[in-house]
Amino acid sequence: MVSKYSVLMSVYHKEKPEYLKQAIESIQAQTLQTDDFVLVCDGPLNDALDKVIATKQQEMGTTLNVVRLAKNGGLGKALNEGIKHCKNELVARMDSDDIAYPNRCEKQVAIFNVHPEVSVCSGIVEEFTTDPNTIDARRVPPETNAEIVEFAKKRNPFNHPCVMYKKFAVEAVGSYQDFYLLEDYYLWLRMLMAGYQGYNIQESLLHMRAGSDMYLRRAGWKYAKTQAKLFEYMKEQGFIGNGQYIKSCVIRSGSALAPNWLRKFMFEKVLRK
Numbered sequence: 001m002v003s004k005y006s007v008l009m010s011v012y013h014k015e016k017p018e019y020l021k022q023a024i025e026s027i028q029a030q031t032l033q034t035d036d037f038v039l040v041c042d043g044p045l046n047d048a049l050d051k052v053i054a055t056k057q058q059e060m061g062t063t064l065n066v067v068r069l070a071k072n073g074g075l076g077k078a079l080n081e082g083i084k085h086c087k088n089e090l091v092a093r094m095d096s097d098d099i100a101y102p103n104r105c106e107k108q109v110a111i112f113n114v115h116p117e118v119s120v121c122s123g124i125v126e127e128f129t130t131d132p133n134t135i136d137a138r139r140v141p142p143e144t145n146a147e148i149v150e151f152a153k154k155r156n157p158f159n160h161p162c163v164m165y166k167k168f169a170v171e172a173v174g175s176y177q178d179f180y181l182l183e184d185y186y187l188w189l190r191m192l193m194a195g196y197q198g199y200n201i202q203e204s205l206l207h208m209r210a211g212s213d214m215y216l217r218r219a220g221w222k223y224a225k226t227q228a229k230l231f232e233y234m235k236e237q238g239f240i241g242n243g244q245y246i247k248s249c250v251i252r253s254g255s256a257l258a259p260n261w262l263r264k265f266m267f268e269k270v271l272r273k
Helices: 016-028 047-063 073-084 104-114 145-152 167-172 183-191 212-217 221-236 241-256 260-271
Strands: 006-011 036-041 066-070 091-094 118-128 136-138 165-167 195-211
Touching: 006 016, 006 073, 016 036, 016 047, 036 073, 047 066, 047 118, 047 167, 066 073, 066 118, 073 118, 073 167, 073 183, 091 104, 091 167, 104 118, 104 165, 104 195, 118 183, 136 167, 145 183, 167 183, 183 221, 221 241
Parallel strands: 006 036, 006 091, 036 066, 118 195
Antiparallel strands: 091 165, 118 136, 118 165
């Protein structure tokens, strides 16, 4: 029975200190405690963030392993470096502005014990803007591996902010690779196509900070082009056919190029439950 897991988080200079503090404390409050929290500083931070980290290092001792990168290279590169420092086979991803449910990690570790064939597991995230108790939307991913594979042909099948995975499986397919804002989706596709199995707990595991900034990041020609590139990759690999490729490109381009208020409405009312 596995009981140990590592936590992998990346933070950069634009993060708010109070958000980082809340995120770390939600891991400190887990019902199943971690013995290995890897915090990657993606480039130089600022005094306020460094102060939060210093305080947490005093509280957590050797459990908190702070890895500092000389310059900001983006989430994918930061996580690739961080995963090398994770001591345990199971790795729980955590963003620096989200709040995990207290039993999040215990529930996920239990899945890996009951289903040893599973290599990646996430669950439901509840999106909020200011108050985590006021939910704007919920993203409910499909549960079984067969459903996950079908869903992946259209949309991201896992909630990256609350994913837990087997380190060796992620590394076996080349870990995170450069793919503008879609590094995680690209990783899941490579894992699924390599035969690694997934599972999504049909319970809320995380309060995810959303708001208008999140929808702005998913806008513009650059984002539309990177999505088309990802679906082109799926088509080339035989994961989807021409019909699905064309349909996905049209829908995703329309979303990326829509006004922010309309995209926010589509995500909250159409793409979320």
